[in-house]
Amino acid sequence: MSGSPNNLGAFRIKGAGRLTPARTARFTFDGKSYTAMEGDTVASALLAHGVHLVGRSFKYHRPRGILSAGPEEPNALLDVARDSARRQPNVRATVQEVFDGAKIASQNRWPSLAFDVGAVNNLLSPFFAAGFYYKTFMWPREAWSKLYEPIIRRAAGLGVAPKEEDPDHYANRFAHCDVLIAGAGVAGLTAALSAAATGAEVILVDEQPEVGGALHFDASTMIDGQNGYDWAQATAAKLAAMPNVRILTRTTVFGYYNHGFLGLAERVTDHLARPGRDLPRERLWQVRAKRVILATGAIERHMVFANNDRPGIMLASAARTFLNHHGVTVGRKVGVYTAHDSAYEAAFDLKRAGVTIAAIVDSRAKPGEAVVAEAKRLGIEVLTGHAVLDTSGRLRISSMKVARIGSTDSRKIAVDALIVSAGWTPSVHLFSQSRGKLRYDEAQQRFLPDIYAQDCVSVGACNGTDEIAALIDEAAAAGGGTVAIGGESRFAWTGGMIGAAEGAGPDTTVKAFVDFQHDVTAKDIRLAVREGMHSIEHIKRFTTNGMASDQGKLSNMHGLAIAAEMLDRPLPTVGLTTFRAPYTPVTYGTLVSHSRGDLFDPARQTPMHALQAAAGAAFEDVGNWKRAWYFPRRGEDMAVAVNRECRTVREVAGVFDASTLGKIEVVGPDAAKFLNLLYTNAWDTLKPGKSRYGIMTREDGFVYDDGVVGRLAEDRFHVTTTTGGAPRVLHHMEDYLQTEFPDLKVWLTSTTEQWAVIAVQGPKAREIIAPLVEGLDLSNEAFPHMSVAECTVMGVPARLFRMSFTGELGFEVNVPADYGAAVWTAIRERTEALGGCLYGTEAMHVLRAEKGYIIVGQDTDGTVTPDDAGLGWAVSKKKTDFVGIRGLKRPDLMRDGRKQLVGLLTNRPSDVLEEGAQIVADPNQPKPMTMLGHVTSAYWSENCGRSIAMALVAGGRARIGQTLYVPMQDRTIAVEVTDTVFFDKEGGRIHG
């Protein structure tokens, strides 16, 4: 059936369909080569070559074929590749268009599609009943990760994700419109014409490659005197020429969110053989629509009967699409099993195309009279009040077993395909996503839109309006304009059923599939009810009915009806599960768009970043910042480099990039008053030209942030925050300023990125910067520790702080960011000439720990008060108000025995503790041991010649001098509790 490039398939019907034979595409399926016509889906192309078997089912590995011709497809999920990187699993064969060179493979089978070892699951099916996962794999817990999960994943997985990076790119667009119309069938096109006539900005969206909707299969409906499909194409051309209309095909409205916001996925290149490199593969549209018109149509349901899943069994409307649109017949001798008139029209079309119709089996006693008369006229046998009780055929249906309902006399009818219809389910997914409320239409057994939550209207089949003239009127009215369109259908359809058909009822044990993708049978749903699941939400989770990627587009109503019957309750009271976005699966690439690689989480770099990179810095991430971590020289590992940097700072001096510290300019006549309210310290006593270490607590009394604040003038403060805390501290300040203290005259400005900050620390710090600083006496007397001044450095306006986070004589030079690199270079050259060096954040951490300076977020964790951290001195006793004043007086914050920050010295100086390690008093106490606290900071201190650590320990300060223990996996480390200052306890060096 394959082979020659000109062989378009033995099941093509000459003269049928709308594709052009001159334009062909070659593709492979499971390694075998086939020729398709341009416009074929993978499904239609395979069917043209007589290939029905395309996959194995999820749980039982049963052979499966193509069930539908649209996005609702649960079975035909294939792996479609251009090359090794451009490969996508779980692609619906009924949606993917064939392109030249496509490499397509079936999934979920081993070693081959026709012979699959996993099919043994089918024989073991009694063990795979509903709730199987929950029951079988409960115990022991360890077996989950080692045994059950890997086996389940391999046995039950659908498709394999590509391992290579996706080489395609994806785009993202925002759009606004007056009216967005989802679905471009008769209803959507009519609504678009009507809305466009009013001058409204219209976006018309359809998931198929071309407009037309149901007119793809419905070849008998005439509109304005022409074939419906041709009318649709002409109408689309007319709309496309209007400046206020945008038509998006191959585009799915996958999500309908709040306030008229919709997510659309446009497939731009998946159908092209050689897409231009400039084209995105897919495009995400984020549309804000003033109004939404839903014209999403309806989806045909399958019949639920024994062995209803064999390849060759498919929806009647699908068979009609393949014939009328693609020119392909699904078989040579086709059976029909239906409870709805629409399947008759499929039989008529096939019969006229020369296909034998074995029989129409109709479960109803009285089908529509017109279709029965037409069947008779065409010579098709109609068996009313009959059922298909079972089917045969290993890899493809070969016969159906037919009996009168209620009778045991059956006969076998040979068929090579069986088309089915249980009626139509309105597509209310988007309406439901918009939080609209549905009502149950008892007569037609369907849920329809009832109460709208947004400015939205449903028209046509998705609103239960099926008759063509009424549908056109409804859609035209929804558009708001006036259009005159005449439509005429050949047959008015009647009928429909939900739930299990004859022979698959409660008294049977047959496999009658409800959910094909998750292999859920009618029996499974009944079992769930028997085991106590009474809500559809529970039944869904217990059986996994409707939980596959098709979201139960075919199965939900059948499952609900079977559950309602078992529960003996009216169907609406059992409930309908809530539909969620996305309507159909959306690739990660589309959602992520440009936010990948370097753009995933943009990195912030300081003005001196490149210079530090050139100096060989290793960087670490701190928030979004890249910070120089250490500067290894030739032959140095991290430990050696950090030790050298720590030593050099204390012996000579070091230069450090402190630009990432948050900076907020607080200005105004009430600036000091405002800071008094936001910090625990008193600021009105701070004189201009001085700075102070400040602590900010939250209202609950816990430390929120810290930093040095310099007062430049009576009404101007230069506030610094932690690197990670800058945005939230500003937000916190703005909150209080705007909403609690709005009368204060204060203005807040983030200046983090305005200043490059170069810290120079060490005994030679003054000698290094003195020649570069103009107009300022740097002597101890004129510019002591915690001074701040505005001056110039190398002619650049600067703010100079005398401050220290190392315990050494230190300065922080703030210059406008653009001058950072130049000043950095000059300071670095002077420093290195005097024997100093650059140092990074790791050395900074060690040096500050040697002095017991805390890092908020490392030595505190949101449950630490200033006093816990040994900073009680920074809390003003005189102020009558500040944020946290009341929280600090809560009984629990004032009690004895709270965890307090202390130092720890290991008995063996070479032992470096692990940060986060727990601390106990009695290492021999049986488990669970009483834990006193944990290690917050621990380092090797080259300057102390031993390890040092800080820890939060219950009643810590009272334990100074005691020995405590840190139990580790392989040993227990004894530690002595100390104060937190390990180096230069007298603190003289800072004033050097």
Next chain:
Amino acid sequence: MLLIHCPYCEHDRSELEFRWAGEAHIARPETIAEISDEAFAEYFFLRDNDKGVTYERWRHIHGCGRFFNAARDTVSDRFLMTYKAGLPKQPVADVAATEQTIETYEQTEGDAR
């Protein structure tokens, strides 16, 4: 994605520009240092978390930077109104009368049992 009217900018802007900032109309006690533990707990820890119309604060953080108040229906996510910080709680009865609270199945499921 919500569409939020900033009462300072006087524009409807996307939720991306805003940050939620907790329940509205909770004033910090003027004499906070003196209040009882119970009063502090009421002020700082306890929130109503009503289902239905709720008053909350939002900040137009990527716009004008202002904090403001909003009345929102937590069931439908519909904003009934927004108004400037400092104004008293605004009644929404008139607006609510024209709005129908939409309840999805999952939200009513608990009530039904």
